[in-house]
Amino acid sequence: xxxxxxxxxxxxxxxxxxxxxxxxxxxxxxxxxxxxxxxxxxxxxxxxxxxxxxxxxxxxxxxxxxxxxxxxxxxxxxxxxxxxxxxxxxxxxxxxxxxxxxxxxxxxxxxxxxxxxxxxxxxxxxxxxxxxxxxxxxxxxxxxxxxxxxxxxxxxxxxxxxxxxxxxxxxxxxxxxxxxxxxxxxxxxxxxxxxxxxxxxxxxxxxxxxxxxxxxxxxxxxxxxxxxxxxxxxxxxxxxxxxxxxxxxxxxxxxxxxxxxxxxxxxxxxxxxxxxxxxxxxxxxxxxxxxxxxxxxxxxxxxxxxxxxxxxxxxxxxxxxxxxxxxxxxxxxxxxxxxxxxxxxxxxxxxxxxxxxxxxxxxxxxxxxxxxxxxxxxxxxxxxxxxxxxxxxxxxxxxxxxxxxxxxxxxxxxxxxxxxxxxxxxxxxxxxxxxxxxxxxxxxxxxxxxxxxxxxxxxxxxxxxxxxxxxxxxxxxxxxxxxxxxxxxxxxxxxxxxxxxxxxxxxxxxxxxxxxxxxxxxxxxxxxxxxxxxxxxxxxxxxxxxxxxxxxxxxxxxxxxxxxxxxxxxxxxxxxxxxxxxxxxxxxxxxxxxxxxxxxxxxxxxxxxxxxxxxxxxxxxxxxxxxxxxxxxxxxxxxxxxxxxxxxxxxxxxxxxxxxxxxxxxxxxxxxxxxxxxxxxxxxxxxxxxxxxxxxxxxxxxxxxxxxxxxxxxxxxxxxxxxxxxxxxxxxxxxxxxxxxxxxxxxxxxxxxxxxxxxxxxxxxxxxxxxxxxxxxxxxxxxxxx
Amino acid sequence: xxxxxxxxxxxxxxxxxxxxxxxxxxxxxxxxxxxxxxxxxxxxxxxxxxxxxxxxxxxxxxxxxxxxxxxxxxxxxxxxxxxxxxxxxxxxxxxxxxxxxxxxxxxxxxxxxxxxxxxxxxxx
Numbered sequence: 001x002x003x004x005x006x007x008x009x010x011x012x013x014x015x016x017x018x019x020x021x022x023x024x025x026x027x028x029x030x031x032x033x034x035x036x037x038x039x040x041x042x043x044x045x046x047x048x049x050x051x052x053x054x055x056x057x058x059x060x061x062x063x064x065x066x067x068x069x070x071x072x073x074x075x076x077x078x079x080x081x082x083x084x085x086x087x088x089x090x091x092x093x094x095x096x097x098x099x100x101x102x103x104x105x106x107x108x109x110x111x112x113x114x115x116x117x118x119x120x121x122x123x124x125x126x127x128x129x130x131x132x133x134x135x136x137x138x139x140x141x142x143x144x145x146x147x148x149x150x151x152x153x154x155x156x157x158x159x160x161x162x163x164x165x166x167x168x169x170x171x172x173x174x175x176x177x178x179x180x181x182x183x184x185x186x187x188x189x190x191x192x193x194x195x196x197x198x199x200x201x202x203x204x205x206x207x208x209x210x211x212x213x214x215x216x217x218x219x220x221x222x223x224x225x226x227x228x229x230x231x232x233x234x235x236x237x238x239x240x241x242x243x244x245x246x247x248x249x250x251x252x253x254x255x256x257x258x259x260x261x262x263x264x265x266x267x268x269x270x271x272x273x274x275x276x277x278x279x280x281x282x283x284x285x286x287x288x289x290x291x292x293x294x295x296x297x298x299x300x301x302x303x304x305x306x307x308x309x310x311x312x313x314x315x316x317x318x319x320x321x322x323x324x325x326x327x328x329x330x331x332x333x334x335x336x337x338x339x340x341x342x343x344x345x346x347x348x349x350x351x352x353x354x355x356x357x358x359x360x361x362x363x364x365x366x367x368x369x370x371x372x373x374x375x376x377x378x379x380x381x382x383x384x385x386x387x388x389x390x391x392x393x394x395x396x397x398x399x400x401x402x403x404x405x406x407x408x409x410x411x412x413x414x415x416x417x418x419x420x421x422x423x424x425x426x427x428x429x430x431x432x433x434x435x436x437x438x439x440x441x442x443x444x445x446x447x448x449x450x451x452x453x454x455x456x457x458x459x460x461x462x463x464x465x466x467x468x469x470x471x472x473x474x475x476x477x478x479x480x481x482x483x484x485x486x487x488x489x490x491x492x493x494x495x496x497x498x499x500x501x502x503x504x505x506x507x508x509x510x511x512x513x514x515x516x517x518x519x520x521x522x523x524x525x526x527x528x529x530x531x532x533x534x535x536x537x538x539x540x541x542x543x544x545x546x547x548x549x550x551x552x553x554x555x556x557x558x559x560x561x562x563x564x565x566x567x568x569x570x571x572x573x574x575x576x577x578x579x580x581x582x583x584x585x586x587x588x589x590x591x592x593x594x595x596x597x598x599x600x601x602x603x604x605x606x607x608x609x610x611x612x613x614x615x616x617x618x619x620x621x622x623x624x625x626x627x628x629x630x631x632x633x634x635x636x637x638x639x640x641x642x643x644x645x646x647x648x649x650x651x652x653x654x655x656x657x658x659x660x661x662x663x664x665x666x667x668x669x670x671x672x673x674x675x676x677x678x679x680x681x682x683x684x685x686x687x688x689x690x691x692x693x694x695x696x697x698x699x700x701x702x703x704x705x706x707x708x709x710x711x712x713x714x715x716x717x718x719x720x721x722x723x724x725x726x727x728x729x730x731x732x733x734x735x736x737x738x739x740x741x742x743x744x745x746x747x748x749x750x751x752x753x754x755x756x757x758x759x760x761x762x763x764x765x766x767x768x769x770x771x772x773x774x775x776x777x778x779x780x781x782x783x784x785x786x
Numbered sequence: 787x788x789x790x791x792x793x794x795x796x797x798x799x800x801x802x803x804x805x806x807x808x809x810x811x812x813x814x815x816x817x818x819x820x821x822x823x824x825x826x827x828x829x830x831x832x833x834x835x836x837x838x839x840x841x842x843x844x845x846x847x848x849x850x851x852x853x854x855x856x857x858x859x860x861x862x863x864x865x866x867x868x869x870x871x872x873x874x875x876x877x878x879x880x881x882x883x884x885x886x887x888x889x890x891x892x893x894x895x896x897x898x899x900x901x902x903x904x905x906x907x908x909x910x
Contacts, residue, residue, distance in 0.1 A: 010799060011799055014797070014798050047842060050842055051797045051800075053871060054797055054871055055797055055800060057892050058799060058800055058892065059799065060893075065893075069872075153880055153884060154852075154880070156841060156842070156880075157876045157877055159847070182826075185826070204847070206850050207826055207854040208854075217826060
């Protein structure tokens with residue numbers, strides 16, 4: 001296959017962004033199952049599907065386009081109130097998202113498999129069939145709203161639907177008019193929207209067709225709210241907004257009856273009687289002019305109330321206003337019609353139906369079995385991003401650009417100094433000159449440091465990006481496994497290097513899948529063990545200094561270390577003698593050994609160990625380590641300790657046998673000066689006693705097979721990750737330096753204990769120690785010698 | 787002097803596709819924006835000979851933009867094309883009723899847009 005073209009890469013990048021946004025919104029809907037969906041959110045999802053359809057069409061991505069068409073169609077019916085958002089619909093939408101991601105992954109790779117095409121097309125067809133039709137009303141409530149036909153003509157179908165819904169529920173409708181300066185009206189409108197949103201729904205934002213002068217522009221916001229006028233007024237204090245209430249005619253008896261039938265609730269009591277008869281209400285087709293406003297204010301009781309009705313009817317409105325505001329509140333509570341009838345499960349607190357299986361997302365007769373088989377036959381899609389891009393906050397970029405500007409100023413000063421040095425070259429340079437040069441150099445150093453920090457920060461992304469993707473996956477795995485699980489996420493805001501976040505998704509998926517499939521017991525087994533029916537699987541991130549610790553835990557059956565020992569012995573991974581000496585923690589850590597996990601051991605050990613050596617290796621590549629805690633009957637927790645970034649690190653430069661090495665400073669805990677006689681041998685390995693604790697100890701020279709030189713004292717660099725500690729003996733300490741680690745190519749790649757090479761600035765390459773591997777090596781030595 | 791065409795479309799890929807199609811016609815300069823608000827700001831700053839707009843946008847919708855343009859004496863003679871997708875007939879019809887000159891249904895061929903541009907801008 002030829003590499004994807006630039007245009008295709010652009011398509012993949014934008015489609016990925018759209019799907020990410022779509023996934024986020026779906027997750028929110030999923031978490032709030034049983035509540036009435038926020039129309040803005042449903043519309044957001046619709047817009048995402050709509051954009052995706054257009055995008056795929058333009059790039060000739062037929063398969064994505066077809067599925068997006070089906071999805072958009074379904075969402076269109078949802079947002080226009082032609083379909084209820086129930087569990088089946090939501091489940092299908094989440095499945096569609098998975099299918100989109102699989103399709104996009106194939107597109108990015110330049111492949112196209114028939115299996116996926118069939119699955120996507122089957123899904124599109126199901127989307128088309130899905131749905132129950134909402135109760136149709138006899139009368140269009142919009143007919144009762146006194147709104148200029150001209151204004152109505154610029155509403156999209158969706159906006160019209162939202163208006164209709166608000167009127168039907170008896171929500172008070174307002175026109176909020178505000179004039180702004182042309183240069184910054186978007187900021188003014190954003191402020192207005194922020195204030196209005198908590199009070200109700202902004203249905204449409206109409207730029208006033210009347211010219212607002214050379215530098216001004218006015219907007220009419222059509223706004224529906226249940227709050228009282230004083231509340232609305234206080235919410236808008238300080239904005240240029242002027243309020244005008246839109247009159248609503250009472251429903252006819254027949255349509256009121258229809259409403260009662262449709263909503264099974266008391267009929268709406270209309271408090272705006274009489275308003276409709278006001279002359280201006282029926283004739284006031286355009287927004288009232290400034291003069292009209294003033295006149296109305298003088299006649300009205302509220303200062304910023306801008307009635308479309310006459311003064312007389314305004315008074316009447318005032319008298320009935322209370323009921324007009326109050327009653328709709330009651331009405332809305334009973335308006336359960338659009339709320340999914342089943343109080344369905346949510347993703348975060350996912351509840352399995354009592355039948356064991358979650359409700360099928362397919363109406364009877366739909367080709368569910370076929371589609372399901374196709375979907376399970378396909379391998380789990382990787383959660384890794386398809387693009388190598390980082391979205392950077394524009395503020396951060398501006399900061400970087402400012403820094404470059406300051407660097408240019410320093411460069412100019414240095415240039416000036418160089419110029420004067422050249423001119424005065426024949427005479428000795430003054431002390432003042434030296435001081436000035438030193439000052440500029442210090443400034444340069446500081447700025448470069450800040451620039452470096454800024455660039456690193458730009459690479460940082462919240463780890464929650466991966467968590468969100470995993471949350472969707474959990475839902476499906478839980479359903480497949482027939483378990484009842486609360487999935488708890490924490491610390492999603494913790495930031496890590498983009499590269500690390502990307503690489504984390506697969507190991508985390510592995511661990512979570514293991515926890516759900518095998519760690520957590522079935523509901524019946526849990527009850528029998530005296531535990532709550534629902535298990536908790538949690539995923540949390542926490543920043544600890546230069547590291548981030550991610551914990552994947554469950555409150556399941558835990559790992560039986562005696563059976564781990566049995567399996568390890570059976571597979572010849574350890575000897576009986578070794579097994580005798582191993583503590584509980586060491587036994588548990590055997591699950592990370594290659595060759596430990598096989599299909600058989602899955603069932604033998606509740607599945608712990610599935611591909612854990614792979615997980616461990618993946619983490620090792622990120623300079624991270626993994627640790628396990630488990631207690632029988634209580635649960636299991638994996639701790640992943642990772643550096644915040646891999647790009648630029650501060651290192652300790654050390655010398656051993658006339659060779660130089662760099663040790664990442666983020667894992668250096670302390671440095672000790674040790675005399676040879678302080679080193680003791682315990683169980684045939686060297687250790688040190690540090691403040692009453694026994695510290696495993698290795699000589700770097702021995703580890704790398706270098707000639708040892710007799711020394712009167714060693715420097716011992718104590719490194720640590722998570723709970724592991726190791727003392728590394730070196731001959732000399734050369735100081736600290738920032739380094740950029742470059743991977744070693746070819747055969748050197750697999751050398752244990754070395755993570756890469758770096759250049760210290762003197763053009764001499766230096767090897768960088770892999771602390772995670774050395775810690776392991778230390779432990780392995782322990783085992784070998786035992 | 788090239789004539790300026792304003793393109794209002796919130797999808798980046800679509801926007802670039804339309805812009806590249808428009809700029810492929812000699813004598814046209816494309817000015818692009820992703821939002822209706824931005825379009826309102828751009829209108830007084832340039833002299834546009836034609837506007838191409840999407841309907842479904844997050845801040846103001848395309849219909850509102852059309853209405854604004856058609857009601858404003860400074861811009862009302864500028865021809866407007868709607869970019870729409872299949873299934874949005876009501877919105878499209880409203881746009882045409884508000885005074886849009888033409889509509890194009892995504893995905894459209896570059897040739898059809900090019901033909902319309904030449905016709906409305908009276909280019910050879």
